[in-house]
Amino acid sequence: MFINRTPLKKTTANRDAVLNRETGSPVEVFCRLRPLPEGECETCIKVLSATELVLFSPEGFKNGVVKESHYEFSHILTDCISQKAAFKELCLPLIDDLIQGKSSVLFTYGITGSGKTFTMMGPLNNPGLIPRSFDLLRSDRQNGYEILSESDIVTERSRKEIFSKGQRIKAPQSKQLREDARGRPYIKDVKEIEVRSAEEAIELLNIGLKRRRIAHTQLNTESSRSHSVLSLRLVQFHADIPPTSLTRDDLTVSQIHLVDLAGSERVNRAKTAGDRVKEASNINSSLMVLRQCFETLRENQAQGINKMVPYRDAKLTSFFKSYFDGEGKIRMILCVNPAVDGYEEIQHALKFGDLTKDVVVPRAPAPVPLRNRNILREIVNSGSDTVSNQAPSPTIFQEFYSTALVAPFPPFEYSIETDEDTINNLQNHLTKRIEERRRLTAIIHEQEEYLRKYILELSTEYDQYLAEHDELKKENEQQSKTIKHLQTRIKLLEKSQNDYVKTNSNYERDIKTLKSQIEERNNEIKQLKADRRKDKNDFENKIRVKMMDVEQQHLNELRNKDLQMKELERQHEDKLNIIRSMAGGMSDQPTSLTTTRIAHAEFAQIQTNVQVFDIENNNPPAAGQSLDMMDRIQHHRVEMMIPRGIPIEQIPIVYSDSQGQVVAHPRQQHRRSRSSGEVWFDHRPQGTLTTETLLQPQFSKKVIGLQPEKDDIVRTTKYVLTHQNLDSDGEIVTDLVKGDVLQSVGGGANVIFNDVERLTCKSPPNPLVIQKRAKSEERLLQETRTPKSPSRQPPEVPPKRFRI
Numbered sequence: 001m002f003i004n005r006t007p008l009k010k011t012t013a014n015r016d017a018v019l020n021r022e023t024g025s026p027v028e029v030f031c032r033l034r035p036l037p038e039g040e041c042e043t044c045i046k047v048l049s050a051t052e053l054v055l056f057s058p059e060g061f062k063n064g065v066v067k068e069s070h071y072e073f074s075h076i077l078t079d080c081i082s083q084k085a086a087f088k089e090l091c092l093p094l095i096d097d098l099i100q101g102k103s104s105v106l107f108t109y110g111i112t113g114s115g116k117t118f119t120m121m122g123p124l125n126n127p128g129l130i131p132r133s134f135d136l137l138r139s140d141r142q143n144g145y146e147i148l149s150e151s152d153i154v155t156e157r158s159r160k161e162i163f164s165k166g167q168r169i170k171a172p173q174s175k176q177l178r179e180d181a182r183g184r185p186y187i188k189d190v191k192e193i194e195v196r197s198a199e200e201a202i203e204l205l206n207i208g209l210k211r212r213r214i215a216h217t218q219l220n221t222e223s224s225r226s227h228s229v230l231s232l233r234l235v236q237f238h239a240d241i242p243p244t245s246l247t248r249d250d251l252t253v254s255q256i257h258l259v260d261l262a263g264s265e266r267v268n269r270a271k272t273a274g275d276r277v278k279e280a281s282n283i284n285s286s287l288m289v290l291r292q293c294f295e296t297l298r299e300n301q302a303q304g305i306n307k308m309v310p311y312r313d314a315k316l317t318s319f320f321k322s323y324f325d326g327e328g329k330i331r332m333i334l335c336v337n338p339a340v341d342g343y344e345e346i347q348h349a350l351k352f353g354d355l356t357k358d359v360v361v362p363r364a365p366a367p368v369p370l371r372n373r374n375i376l377r378e379i380v381n382s383g384s385d386t387v388s389n390q391a392p393s394p395t396i397f398q399e400f401y402s403t404a405l406v407a408p409f410p411p412f413e414y415s416i417e418t419d420e421d422t423i424n425n426l427q428n429h430l431t432k433r434i435e436e437r438r439r440l441t442a443i444i445h446e447q448e449e450y451l452r453k454y455i456l457e458l459s460t461e462y463d464q465y466l467a468e469h470d471e472l473k474k475e476n477e478q479q480s481k482t483i484k485h486l487q488t489r490i491k492l493l494e495k496s497q498n499d500y501v502k503t504n505s506n507y508e509r510d511i512k513t514l515k516s517q518i519e520e521r522n523n524e525i526k527q528l529k530a531d532r533r534k535d536k537n538d539f540e541n542k543i544r545v546k547m548m549d550v551e552q553q554h555l556n557e558l559r560n561k562d563l564q565m566k567e568l569e570r571q572h573e574d575k576l577n578i579i580r581s582m583a584g585g586m587s588d589q590p591t592s593l594t595t596t597r598i599a600h601a602e603f604a605q606i607q608t609n610v611q612v613f614d615i616e617n618n619n620p621p622a623a624g625q626s627l628d629m630m631d632r633i634q635h636h637r638v639e640m641m642i643p644r645g646i647p648i649e650q651i652p653i654v655y656s657d658s659q660g661q662v663v664a665h666p667r668q669q670h671r672r673s674r675s676s677g678e679v680w681f682d683h684r685p686q687g688t689l690t691t692e693t694l695l696q697p698q699f700s701k702k703v704i705g706l707q708p709e710k711d712d713i714v715r716t717t718k719y720v721l722t723h724q725n726l727d728s729d730g731e732i733v734t735d736l737v738k739g740d741v742l743q744s745v746g747g748g749a750n751v752i753f754n755d756v757e758r759l760t761c762k763s764p765p766n767p768l769v770i771q772k773r774a775k776s777e778e779r780l781l782q783e784t785r786t787p788k789s790p791s792r793q794p795p796e797v798p799p800k801r802f803r804i
């Protein structure tokens, strides 16, 4: 409560905007004019009063019209103002504030060679603000620090080291700027040295100044090439507080920063080159940030807006940011060289000063006076809200009061009559007083020792806190970076996940489309296959029909040839039969029935119909007509016609009887076809049955007509054609042509013939007949010399003897 010095948080909304001269204190801007440099005689500034001056443009500047600009400042120090008077005006109030526990920043600003360093440091014989401040703060040794404790010895040793090291001047290294737990900036790795006297402080300052970059430029023989910041920290505590009960709250820490800025300069005017140009640009850029900060603050306050102030754009402004936030006063000394040739830069600097004085910074809370602290603490501890009028009695004073040191002297008046007792009393009193003083001195020393240790501990603790804070801050920054990195990664991952989802949905859509296309294609393929199958079947049917036509044609041709051959054969047979009948030798050996299968290819040559005709008359015999042997001979031959549809069991089977006559099977001899037509037998005496062909489909339990109906075929799966013929040996050959009935696409039926079974009836061969027969056949073959179709060639069987 009573030490609340926490600076206003930057997060306070529109803080700058609501600041006014009641709530804040304006930046104080002082102007100090230096004497004209040697060789210069024309000035462009005229001081009108202690606070106002006017700037004239030089003759012939721009359009030739002399321009006057008026500027007001807190105070204008003319060139005749001494360093001492300047200190009194510019710095003394701030030193007073420092002692009061208030902090402040005092900085010089101006173009190069305008007297900033002169004002701040001054020559040895004419010291500036800093040495004078040191001198003012010179310790009066009231605290009695002469007696060195152990810690003093250590501190002293380290200080000596620093001083001796300071003699070996190293090039300055760049330092990092950090913030402490309360958000106040500090420079890392900068040593704070406790000084005992102004001389020591000045000695340290000189070491620092030696390390400051200085270079010769056209405008200044010793131009500062870097900003110089001297920070004085004053730690105070009330002597009433016993060191044993001293806490951090009992300390008052105030600072004053004395800043000598490097001068702004125009490179061409300063005629700088090389490294100087780089330095100038660095200097100018940090000064520009300083200007921008002030400009933004003024803009915010004038317009009631909350534009971000670019403190962090330069180390200089970052370091003093807390002062812009209300840590303490800000005071600027605008140093001006009034020589006319620097008119433009002077105008620039004066404008900046004019602008800066309008800026208001928050007012720092007034520090609690040290002597009131214990009272306030008592109030806080006791919970009382009224300030007691009775001052507390610190322990140390109680001791004082209880001793003879503070007891009144015994009444003493020296005269001749003064008795010895009185003198003794006085002597005793003085002795006690001396002893008490010694005792108290010892106590004070002890307490001072304790206090030093305590301050050292606090300082160490503070440093540790700072180090910890730095570590934590680093860690925090690292974690923030990691979090940022992770957030970026998460965003990227989310983006890529979204992309994947999109791509996936696109793929799924494509897959669906492809599936439907595949389905369509499959249907098309099925359709095509069905069409092709149908085409194939149609084509096969056409081929089959064509083949059958061709076969039919071919068979007709073959049949004609066969008939011709048979005619020839018959003629030979007739001749042979005549010879046989004349020879009269017949065999009584029984016939045997054998079965032979013929190749499927021969099937094409089998006739499916027969034409029955009488060779002689070309007429069939009349029904019931009986022909004797001679008739048969005379008629040569009678073909037999068996109409289609006659079951196989009705087909006559021919045997030769004991007389050598050809007779029908007893059970079939006189049977007529139940369906139609007559059964004709060949009555030739040799018993040669010349039935050409009988092809007959076989259906169960139904007698069908010449052409089977569709229904007849649909109901069955097998198809058999029976064909009987006589071979060249006169044996009956029965061919069973077998086929499968297949349903056609068009609803009909196709018969595929795939097997032929041949049944032959064989008689034992008569060697004589065979011999003769072979000879005649050979002769016949020689005569005809016509190749027979393989299907028409009879199977190779040994020659047979017929009992005809």
Ligand SMILES: Nc1ncnc2c1ncn2[C@@H]1O[C@H](COP(=O)(O)OP(=O)(O)OP(=O)(O)O)[C@@H](O)[C@H]1O
Pocket (backbone or CB within 6 Å): 033, 034, 035, 079, 110, 111, 112, 113, 114, 115, 116, 117, 118, 119, 220, 222, 223, 224, 225, 261, 262, 263, 264, 335
């Ligand atoms: N008020 C003054 N009285 C007498 N001499 C002065 C005064 N001000 C400045 N000078 C002289 O002017 C010269 C330049 O001054 P100074 O070095 O202080 O300028 P500066 O502004 O610090 O320059 P820079 O920015 O280049 O460091 C010095 O020789 C200094 O002695």
